[in-house]
Amino acid sequence: MDRHQVKPAPGRPRSQQAMEAVLTAVHRLLQTTAYKELTMEGIAKAAGVGKPTLYRWWPNIASIVMDVMKQQAHHDIGAPDTGSLESDLLLYIGDTCRSLTQGAGAIMRSLMAEAQFDDGFAQIFRESFISSRRATLIALLQRGAARGELQKDADLELLADLCYGPIWYRLLNGHASLDEAFVQAITAHIIMRG
Amino acid sequence: MDRHQVKPAPGRPRSQQAMEAVLTAVHRLLQTTAYKELTMEGIAKAAGVGKPTLYRWWPNIASIVMDVMKQQAHHDIGAPDTGSLESDLLLYIGDTCRSLTQGAGAIMRSLMAEAQFDDGFAQIFRESFISSRRATLIALLQRGAARGELQKDADLELLADLCYGPIWYRLLNGHASLDEAFVQAITAHIIMRG
Amino acid sequence: MDRHQVKPAPGRPRSQQAMEAVLTAVHRLLQTTAYKELTMEGIAKAAGVGKPTLYRWWPNIASIVMDVMKQQAHHDIGAPDTGSLESDLLLYIGDTCRSLTQGAGAIMRSLMAEAQFDDGFAQIFRESFISSRRATLIALLQRGAARGELQKDADLELLADLCYGPIWYRLLNGHASLDEAFVQAITAHIIMRG
Amino acid sequence: MDRHQVKPAPGRPRSQQAMEAVLTAVHRLLQTTAYKELTMEGIAKAAGVGKPTLYRWWPNIASIVMDVMKQQAHHDIGAPDTGSLESDLLLYIGDTCRSLTQGAGAIMRSLMAEAQFDDGFAQIFRESFISSRRATLIALLQRGAARGELQKDADLELLADLCYGPIWYRLLNGHASLDEAFVQAITAHIIMRG
DNA sequence: TTCTAACCGAGACGGTACGTCCCGTCTTCGC
DNA sequence: GCGAAGACGGGACGTACCGTCTCGGTTAGAA
Structure with missing residues (x-):
């Protein structure tokens, strides 16, 4: 089989607890502080964690905040599949916009x-957020196209x-x-274009 | 701009020369350095100017760089008026994209x-760049709409x-x-949608 | 004359006040803290001074402390000249030992x-303290030797x-x-040896 | 040292080998590195030993280095007994100075x-090095005094x-x-003084 | 022409955060 | 159950810039 022996790393393993303390602390800090006010020093202090531990897990603040967002956004926006492209889009774009309006x-x-x-962060950010959401949207469009709700030659990327x-x-x-009007307008636009 | 009745200030007037030295220096620095690498200290040194002089004219680096961009981009992108919305859009969007691709x-x-x-910089940035370009585009669309090249109820903002x-x-x-394909696709899309 | 034009350095001059605040603060800290407990960070905080200012004036803690000692020790130990080598030595060595016993x-x-x-600090330390005191002692011995209170070929360095x-x-x-007995023993030893 | 009746330790016994590896590694490090550059971390790595093991045997770097010195200096300097105080001193002080000049x-x-x-280290250091050497010297002086080579009331401590x-x-x-001249001068001085 | 006020360059100032290093302790494994 | 490996909380390091200030010197309009 492919079950190769996972060699357990020598030494004390990384503390999952510390990592969670950081994410929690940053989440809390972001309630009252702007992103730009965050500092590695402040985060370490707030999380009760040493600075080197911070740097051991994340290269910069942006990466920490991204992890915070990832954690909480996991269940935010699903991929609707109602059988109608228009409803799917209304739901998906609506969820997206509502999420963005409500704090995220x-x-x-x-x-x-x-x-x-x-650039390093950009790549991870795009992989983690942009691309996956884009993929979801495109899958949704593809289903619509398969049902004939878009033109045959529609450029889904565009x-x-x-x-x-x-x-x-x-x-x-x-x-x-x-707002809702915007969601509807965008949806209408895409449907009509197809 | 429209400053009339300039009270004849006592003392030495601000040196226009220093300001230009700064803009030139920043322009030069940006050829070899990323925006994020710029520092007030470095700019002052490169321009042969004191730090207080820098702060007297601009509140932060972004504002200086914005002035650099303003200066050189003034004549970059005009507002075409060919009589056809499609040609206008192709020209305008094309110029915009070319400018952005070529270094700006x-x-x-x-x-x-x-x-x-x-937020402070955001406001000035939007007024200086975003809004004026947007206004140009909307004027262009308006002319097209007036010629019946768009639907009567077309939402030009959208x-x-x-x-x-x-x-x-x-x-x-x-x-x-x-690229050019993108310009054409966007143009086609807007025309068709109208 | 040799009065060459002292070119005043450009820029804001160094703040004598800041320097004195540091010396005072370190002097105060040394009343309650061991030398080894001193940190640049702590000194900066105690003196109400920025860390870079500290580093601008001194390369390390030892140099600061040396300046503190220099300042206060300036008038501690004079160079006695009583006309008798024995009295001179008793006074000079006695002052030295008393100073060292009483906190210095x-x-x-x-x-x-x-x-x-x-090594860098060592050089300055030896120039500032060791050599000057040594020179004083040797001058004192020289006077004694001139008066015939030491052998003609006495090696004063030794x-x-x-x-x-x-x-x-x-x-x-x-x-x-x-203690006093030690001072007398050393003095007697040198006199007798001469 | 005088370990008798080794209780058959349960589990893995402490590695005498590890201790020696540390001393060897530190000795090697000191060939190319200044004492001040040594770190517990670096020593552990160089010796292929865990940090806790280091701390189990020694409280600090100074103690490790002291053990290194002890080990190699054991046979360096003996206690001469030629029957003449002057020869004894010349040999003993000479050996001491040569040892110090040649790397120690x-x-x-x-x-x-x-x-x-x-303070803790100071006590051990003095017991291990200073006092034992002092005792050797004083014993040597005592033999001389017994032979009448020093004054009867000579203060050997002094x-x-x-x-x-x-x-x-x-x-x-x-x-x-x-150097040799210094050794002779000191010796002569002590002999003459007695 | 002199006065004087605001400008200029230079750069030190009090700060803050950086990212690194090492400390001494702890936790998890393999031997 | 010891020992290596190494992550942990902690804290000081020396540096880089920040935005402000204080200099001596320049410049040009007002007196």
Whole structure:
């Protein structure tokens, strides 16, 4: 079989407890503090953890915050499958926008911003958030296309950009809100285009 | 701008020369250095200028860089008026994407990122760049709408988001390029939707 | 004349006030804390001074403490000139031992120890303390020799070692005290040997 | 040392081998590294030994180094007994100075320095090195005194200080070397004084 | 022409956070 | 049940910039 012997690492194993204390502490800090106010020093203090431990697990603040977001966002947004592309989109885009409006937005903006400055983080951020959500959306579109709810030659990648683009643009620029009307307009636009 | 009745200030006036030295120096620095590597201290040194002089003119690095971009981008992108919405869009979106691909992109990403962390800068950034470009685009769409090239009830704000959203999204995420095909796809999409 | 133009350094001059605050603070700290407990961080905090300011003036803790000792020890020990070598030695060695017994001893031990680990500091320490005191002692012996109170061919350098050697040895080892009997014994020994 | 009746230890016995590996490793490290560069971590790594093992045997670096010195210096300096105090002193002081000049000096300086900062170590250091050597010297002087080679009322403790004081003083200060001339001068001085 | 106020460069200031190093302790394994 | 390996909480290190201040020197309009 492929069950190769997992060699247990020598030495004291990493403390899951410490890692969780950090995530909890950062989550708590983010309730009252802006992302930009976070410091490794402050996080270590708040979590009752040594700075080297912090650096042993994460290379920078952005990565910690990303883990916090990952943990809590796991169950936030599912992949609806109602049998109708329009309902699916309304649900999915709606969930996305609601999540961003209700608090996650500020942090996601910060992470996206951080990704502009750090290529290493950018890659992980995109893999962890952007790509997986994009994949979900595209799968959803694909099902719709298979049912004939989109044109045969529809460019699903472009449709995904036409969906997520305006969402991020509004989130980052704040010139308009991610309200229900916006969700409907975007959905209508994609459906009609197909 | 429209400053009239300048009270004749006592004392030595601010040195226009120093300001230009700063902009030049930052422009030069940005050829070889990432935006994130810039420091007020480094800029002052490179420009042969005292730190207080820097702070007298600009509150932070982002503002200096924004001024650099403003200066050179002034004539980059005009507002085409060919009489056809499609040609106008192809030209305008094409110019925009070309500009972003040819070097301005990296810095614009950084400025957009910075705007996520500093509300004061965000406001100026949006006024200086985002809003004016948006206004140009919307004027262009308006002319098209007046000629009947769009539906009567077309939501021009939304169309602008559907145009700029994907551009920024691709710029910030880097998952796809802002090439000619993209320009044509976006243009086609807007035209068809109208 | 030799009065060459003293070019005033550009920039804000160093704050004499900050320097004095540091020396005062360290002096105060040394009342209640062992030399080894001192930290740059603690000194900066106690003096209300930034760490970089500390490093701008001194390369390490030993140098700061040395300056503290220099400041207060300036008038401690004079160079007696009574006309008699024996009285001179009794006074000079007595003053030296009393000074070391009354509190300076612990710190001088620490500085001497530090000098074993840091060549740069060692050089300054020896110039500032050891050599100048040695020079004073040798001058004193020289006067005695000139008066015929020592043998003509007496090796004054060796006599200085025979005087300071036991003092430092007892100070560093603590196996015997630097009391009046010791002062007399050393003095008698040098006189008799001459 | 005098371990009799070794209780058949349950489990894995303590590794005498580990202890020796440490001493060997530290000896090796000291060939290329200054005492001050040694760290518990580095020693553990170099000796292929766990840090807790290190702490189980020694409380600090100084103690380890002291054991290294003890081990190799055991046979360095004997207690001569030629029947003449002068020859005995020339041999004994000469051996001492040669040993210090040939490499042991740097480390002995460091240990003496360390003893200024750590009372616990100071006590052991003095017992292990200073006192035993002093006792040897004093025994040697005593034999001389018994033979009438010193004055009857000679203060042997003081004579020991007059011998070791200058040696340590020169070693720690480096203002003069511990050469043959020095050995002869010190010897002559003690003999003449008696 | 002199005065004087705001400018200029330079750079030190009090701070804060950085990322690293080592401490001495602990926890988990394999021997 | 010892011993290696190494993660842990902790804390000081020396550095880099921050944004402010204090200098001596310059510059140009007002007196």
